[in-house]
Amino acid sequence: MRQITHIILIFLMVVVAILPVWLIPxxxxxxxxxxxxPTPPLRRARILAVGDLMQxxxxxxxxxxxxxxxxxxxxxxxxxxxxxxxxxxxxxxxxTTLSDSGPYSGYPTFKSPTALGVEILRIGVDLAAMANNxxxxxxxxxVQNTIRILDSLAIERVGVYADxxxxxxxxxxxxxxxxxxxxxxxYTYGTNGIPLPKGVVVNQIDTVIMAQHLxxxxxxxxxxxxALVHWGNExxxxxxxxxxxxxxxxxxxxxxxxxxSHPHVIQPYEVDSLGRITLYSLGNFISNQRTPPRDGGLMAxxxxxxxxxxxxxxxxxxxxxxxxxxxxxxLPHFVADTISLSxxxxxxxxxxxxxxxxxxxxx
Numbered sequence: 001m002r003q004i005t006h007i008i009l010i011f012l013m014v015v016v017a018i019l020p021v022w023l024i025p026x027x028x029x030x031x032x033x034x035x036x037x038p039t040p041p042l043r044r045a046r047i048l049a050v051g052d053l054m055q056x057x058x059x060x061x062x063x064x065x066x067x068x069x070x071x072x073x074x075x076x077x078x079x080x081x082x083x084x085x086x087x088x089x090x091x092x093x094x095x096t097t098l099s100d101s102g103p104y105s106g107y108p109t110f111k112s113p114t115a116l117g118v119e120i121l122r123i124g125v126d127l128a129a130m131a132n133n134x135x136x137x138x139x140x141x142x143v144q145n146t147i148r149i150l151d152s153l154a155i156e157r158v159g160v161y162a163d164x165x166x167x168x169x170x171x172x173x174x175x176x177x178x179x180x181x182x183x184x185x186x187y188t189y190g191t192n193g194i195p196l197p198k199g200v201v202v203n204q205i206d207t208v209i210m211a212q213h214l215x216x217x218x219x220x221x222x223x224x225x226x227a228l229v230h231w232g233n234e235x236x237x238x239x240x241x242x243x244x245x246x247x248x249x250x251x252x253x254x255x256x257x258x259x260x261s262h263p264h265v266i267q268p269y270e271v272d273s274l275g276r277i278t279l280y281s282l283g284n285f286i287s288n289q290r291t292p293p294r295d296g297g298l299m300a301x302x303x304x305x306x307x308x309x310x311x312x313x314x315x316x317x318x319x320x321x322x323x324x325x326x327x328x329x330x331l332p333h334f335v336a337d338t339i340s341l342s343x344x345x346x347x348x349x350x351x352x353x354x355x356x357x358x359x360x361x362x363x
Contacts, residue, residue: 042306045178047226048087049259049282050321051297052132055096055116056288057106059328063115073119075327076286079335083299083319084124088177091184091228092120092285093261094128097135097142098149106288108192109137114149121153127173129228131159131188131203132262140197158228159186159203167201172213174222180304180312183222185213185255188230189262205231207249214253223312224304226257232267232281235294237359239267239280247278257302257314264294268359275314277302286323286330293355295348296322299332320356320363322349333363 063071077084084090096110098117105111120128128150136143143160150157156175161167173184187203187210196202203209217225227250232243239247243260250258251272258278260267267281283297303315320333324345331339336349357363 043179043223044303044305045088045180045182046086047257047300047302047304048083048090049228049279049300049302050090050092050285051282052095052261052264052284052287053092053120054284054287054289055104055106055110055112058288059286060104060106060112062326062328063113071113071115073116075329077119077123077330079332080299080321080330081123083301083332087124087126087301089126089175089182090124091127091129091259092125093132093228093230094130094146095132095134095261097138098146099138099142100145100149110134111138111142117149117153117155121155125155127156127158127175127184129159129186129230129261130157131186131228132230133188133190133192135160135188135202136191136194136197136200139194140200143197143200158184159188161201163199164201171203172217180306181221181223183217183225184228185210185225186228186230189232205229205246207246210249211253214250214255217254219254223310224257225255226259227255228259228261230262231260232263234263235265236263237265237267243280247280251276251278256312259300264289266293266296266298266356266359269316269318271314271316277314277316284323285321286328288328290325290348292348292351296320296352296356298356298360318360318363320353320360322352324349 063073065072096112098114099111100114104113144162147157147162156173158170158173161170175182187205189205191202229246231246232240247258256276260280261282263281264284265281266283269280270278279300282300284294285297289295299319299321301317305313307313321330322336324331333353341349
């Protein structure tokens with residue numbers, strides 16, 4: 001018994017002696033394995049592009065308030081404003097000039113109140129394409145007023161420039177959203193024969209100038225190039241051969257997305273083997289053109305998604321919109337399908353949708 005007790009005591013003494021060594025933290029042997037390089041998060045952004053934003057005489061009368069001095073465009077866009085706000089970049093073809101003072105006018109020389117600019121800012125428009133056949137309707141002063149108002153509202157613009165300094169600075173408009181770096185260019189086939197006022201610059205469809213613009217874009221610093229083109233023939237349902245030639249030219253020179261305007265009717269779209277999108281014409285976004293099918297158009301949602309570092313896919317969704325009088329409400333098809341419309345309006349809307357499905361299958 002004494003021998004067992006003696007052994008236990010010796011064991012406890014050894015434990016007490018070496019226990020502090022166990023409790024002291026031992027130095028860690030450096031690992032030869034390197035920490036994996038973190039993968040940068042993939043980037044994504046959404047563009048919303050709509051067709052021709054026009055202001056005919058009857059639209060001006062509808063927006064004019066009882067005081068005969070102020071204009072209210074809130075009813076026009078209440079059903080579509082969520083689309084603008086949900087997009088990272090929202091674009092309109094601004095087919096009118098803007099001014100702080102009247103008299104205002106519709107076709108053939110458009111001049112609209114500043115209230116229209118305030119309203120498109122409120123709903124979330126980020127970029128106004130200015131190069132179209134009505135950009136010089138009010139001459140040099142009209143250009144200067146429109147640019148001044150857009151700049152005061154912090155709405156980006158492209159395509160028309162007050163002077164050479166403005167042109168040098170903004171011939172290509174760079175915008176970054178969701179980490180994706182965009183370059184926008186904007187061109188028109190002409191200006192209704194109105195000569196350029198002294199100093200004013202309008203980007204016209206001239207392949208030499210267009211090639212210079214596109215070459216100037218540093219592709220190492222730009223992920224997506226978007227061309228906004230005012231082209232084709234009014235009311236033609238299929239792209240004119242000149243549109244196809246310009247499309248091919250733009251893609252050869254690095255353009256990824258093309259958004260077309262001017263025909264005032266919907267034309268088909270194309271997606272090529274590289275996934276690049278051409279929207280030949282989105283038709284009218286808002287106007288007083290009531291002859292079918294000019295009484296509506298398309299909104300284009302384009303989701304740009306990075307699938308590998310520096311590689312992007314484009315996902316297109318087209319939403320038909322139709323203009324309901326007397327308030328000139330722009331109605332997405334799913335709204336027009338469900339709200340109460342007069343018998344005449346319902347007939348016109350159904351006719352518009354039937355026509356739209358001929359050219360845009362699957363809507």
